[in-house]
Amino acid sequence: MRFIIITLLSSLVLFSCQKEKKAELKSLDLLSYGFPISVMAPDSAKVQKSSLGGIIEEVTIEADNFGLLVQSSAATITDIKEIKNDELKDVKDGRFFSKIIREDDAGFLYETAIDSTNVSYEFFYVKIQGDKDYRFRTPYTGTFTEEEAARIYESILPKK
DSSP, X not given: OHHHHHHHHHHHHHHHHSOXXXXXXXXXXXXXXXXXXXXXXXXXXXXXXXXXXXXXXXXXXXXXXXXXXXXXXXXXXXXXXHHHHHHHHHHHTSTTEEEEEXXXXXXXEEEEEEETTEEEEEXXXXXXXXXXXXEEEOOSSOOOOHHHHHHHHHHHSOOO
């Protein structure tokens, strides 16, 4: 009897200490939404398309601990570094901007903090394809931990 109780308690401790399993990311083709690109997202992701006055098209992809907003518009600027630097300046000028976590040629990951208990992480990445620019960012709703935001950001970077 004692052996059974010890075994049950050990099993309970083992299961309670396991980390929450992250959904595997798989390729999601956005062509059916009018975006000739693919992104990595969980199978359970819900996709919604919207339009901002016909000038900017948006696709929002959301699942548990995953969120990605992809915006497409006519590429009026084709210099990726210029687009990224303009966005970086806007982010740094933001009231709740805290710090840059990672910066790449076409994007960055950053921290925002309303106060010490309300910290979240966001990202921006830009890609030019044909006559369109595609801007990848955190959706307007939801907050992400640094690990979650970094995972999503990594998923949109080109594979080397």
